[in-house]
Amino acid sequence: MPRWESDAQGRLERAALELFETQGFERTSVAQIASAAGLKERSFYRYFRDKREVLFAGNELEAHLVAQVEAADPGLTPIEALLTALGTAEDIFRPREFLLRRGRVIAANPALAERDLIKLADIADALAPALERRGVEPGKARFIIDVVLAIHRRAMPRWLAEPDSTLAQLMAQAAAELREAVTLPAPTVR
Amino acid sequence: MPRWESDAQGRLERAALELFETQGFERTSVAQIASAAGLKERSFYRYFRDKREVLFAGNELEAHLVAQVEAADPGLTPIEALLTALGTAEDIFRPREFLLRRGRVIAANPALAERDLIKLADIADALAPALERRGVEPGKARFIIDVVLAIHRRAMPRWLAEPDSTLAQLMAQAAAELREAVTLPAPTVR
Known part of the structure; x- marks a missing residue:
């Protein structure tokens, strides 16, 4: 158990x-x-x-993610280190069925939805120093964290719906989707 | 005036x-x-x-951004349409000196920082239907919005600090930085 x-x-x-x-x-x-x-x-x-x-389960997730980034192979780029850390989060997540029900309850209650946003921002704040210790400039660290959290948010509903996939696989898929979206021609700057 | x-x-x-x-x-x-x-x-x-x-200035910014996405050239990709819309936001922003002072007050007060997060999430929620009307699948629309808001967040402090740059220029620069970060080799999926 x-x-x-x-x-x-x-x-x-x-x-x-x-x-x-x-x-x-x-x-x-x-x-x-x-x-x-x-x-x-x-x-x-x-x-x-x-x-x-x-x-919102205390600070377990935050502590886990920070430890994973700290322990990541120094040869990984910052974005790889973060993707790898978030990909391992399923090890400490609650069962998918609990997370699905929890997600529905949070979405239905503005007070809980607000707390969810704040928790996510707290996690981003906690991850920033871990990236900075890898030599990433603070503004860029926060940028990469925001992008990787967007990738995570994209992957989570799929992970909840597809019991045969790992979160790491679905995050890699979302990262590929992002790569495709941003390598299209950039808009003209006025 | x-x-x-x-x-x-x-x-x-x-x-x-x-x-x-x-x-x-x-x-x-x-x-x-x-x-x-x-x-x-x-x-x-x-x-x-x-x-x-x-x-947090009512819903002016949100209404402006939604109208800009609705009016964007149908030939633009979703990410281009959003970058272009956010790049025009400086037209309705307060003066930079006001925004700088406002940013410091918000950062120093947890209650204001929380409201700032919630406002940003409200803007993301409002933009999603505008992208969906351009044919973007809802989950992908939200993903692109999250990424473009991360680009905006990266560009804003520079825009506040560099009076000679336009927000559109600095967002294009942040988008280029993202393109470089995500086109590096993806992490190995376990």
Whole structure:
């Protein structure tokens, strides 16, 4: 059984998702989530700051990605190092079915959609120093991160829908799509 | 005098920026902003929903960009149409000195930085149907928008720092930088 299914954090996440789906995000309280997970309300706050945070899994993903970039082969270009790091993220993701349900709940709730955006920006902020330590100028580091996050966003729905593909394969496919789109003639500059 | 300097909305924006700079975002009230702009507090809410919104200029930029994409030459590729549309945004931007000060205030206040992210996502959402009407599949439309917004984000600080360059020129330069970064050999897929 993966770690997240056995521990309190995972139980809270699954209980929250279930309640958000059945009775809505607004009408669900922290007390209800804790109770459905068989925990005291106080325990909830040991893992999450608030009700919105429960679908955003602490800083595991961020820490994993930063460590992957730090450990990447120095011979890789910055974009390769990032693509490789993000391609390994599926190792620590929740099961696809959980992520699909989670994605639907987030899309339906503006407060959760906003938190999702902020989390992504936090991840971008955390990755920048790791690229800079590879000698990339800060503005360029942020640019490459934004582009690779766009590639990741393109690949994720396909990965969720295609159980036989790896995220790394689908990100490589999206990167190829980008390569094709940008190697067409550039627009005339006025 | 540009329209925004003469009207109530522009006066509120400049008054808010000044107050956020001198006494901080948290310590500034809507009443103070309205008073500094020579208006009643009630008038503030005719233009802006809340104190955070005052630095995000309504939907002017979004409406401008959507109209530019709709009007773009049908012969342009989707990425060219978007780059061209964003390159014209400087026509409706505030003066660079205002934007520089605004950028610093936003970066220093998490609540404003979050609103900035959300506004950008709203612009991306608004642009997607305009690209889809050009025959682009929805997932690909969003991908291209994300990439072009990354190009825009790369070009903006340079545009703010280099008064002799046009935004269109600097976006073309960032697009060339991206082309170079993605045409290097792709990482090996495991």
